[in-house]
Amino acid sequence: MASVALILKESSQLLEKVSGQNAKREAKILLEFTLNLKGKILQLDHEISDDIYNYFKTLINKRLEFQPISQIIGERYFWKNKFIVSPNVLDPRPDTETLIEHTLSQGKFYNILDLGTGSGCIILSLLDEYKDAIGVGIDKSEDALNVAKQNANLLSLSQRVSFNLGNWCEGIKEKFDLIISNPPYISENDMKILSKSVLNWEPRIALTPEGDGLGAYRHILDGAKNLLIPNGKLILEIGYDQGKKVTHLLKNHGYKDIKLVKDINNKDRVLSASWIE
Ligand SMILES: C[S@@+](CC[C@H](N)C(=O)[O-])C[C@H]1O[C@@H](n2cnc3c(N)ncnc32)[C@H](O)[C@@H]1O
Known part of the structure; x- marks a missing residue:
């Protein structure tokens, strides 16, 4: 288990090399997407189970391979x-x-x-x-x-x-x-x-x-x-x-x-x- 706050902090640091100043925003989008899929809402003090965290890490890894956020979450506003x-x-x-x-x-x-x-x-x-x-x-x-x-x-x-x-x-x-x-x-x-x-x-x-x-x-x-x-x-x-x-x-x-x-x-x-x- 890890808290949303900790996961956001760690993943934002990881994303910095790909996303620069957008790292925090992108980490939040990906975590919200992950939790939404599992029917949960983003709250900083929430503890996230290992299986949800592992799924989230697969999304972070896709971004670290430079895949655009919209492709990872499958949608984009226009x-x-x-x-x-x-x-x-x-x-x-x-x-x-x-x-x-x-x-x-x-x-x-x-x-x-x-x-x-x-x-x-x-x-x-x-x-x-x-x-x-x-x-x-x-x-x-x-x-x-x-x-x-x-x-x-x-x-x-x-x-x-x-x-x-x-x-x-x-x-x-x-x-x-x-x-x-x-x-x-x-x-x-x-x-x-x-x-x-x-x-x-x-x-x-x-x-x-x-x-x-x-x-x-x-x-x-x-x-x-x-x-x-x-x-x-x-x-x-x-x-x-x-x-x-x-x-x-x-x-x-x-x-x-x-x-x-x-x-x-x-x-x-x-x-x-x-x-x-
Ligand atoms: C710059 S994208 C634009 C996509 C979309 N209209 C948009 O604005 O987001 C150009 C599109 O032209 C298509 N395309 C490229 N060559 C083409 C051709 N010879 N005939 C028809 N469509 C073509 C591509 O597959 C691509 O979907």
């Missing part, structure tokens, strides 16, 4: 909901909420296509906001689509969304008033400087299109114009240093009304454009 996450999907990022916020500021949409849907966090958050809308999520990863489908069930949105295996816009016949995407955009070079938590635990296909990092945008910009209704919108997440380059690509492809949006850290994060025939 926008207004909790999403299931696994090593098969990108962990939904706060940066991507800029895309949701900007989309909502552009008015109502009724038929939405999400390219590279991953956990489904973008399309499902938008469908939750636009109660009259329907949507399609595309991904090249069957495993990611399985997570997206579970999230649709969890949020009771399965009736308004379909998730399909595909390569960007290839083979899609429908037309949409909104196409959104947070594609893989890290260049092959920048992959070398990613933290271990990202590089070792998130799917490479979700992070990089290889090469200069712009390959997915080239495919999407080319395909999306055939799938948008006149005046339809294309809204993309971009890397903080890709604003000029992706704006240039949008202009070259004939998109109009191009807007660059910054995230809460004042970094370029979203580009939106209209397709006017």
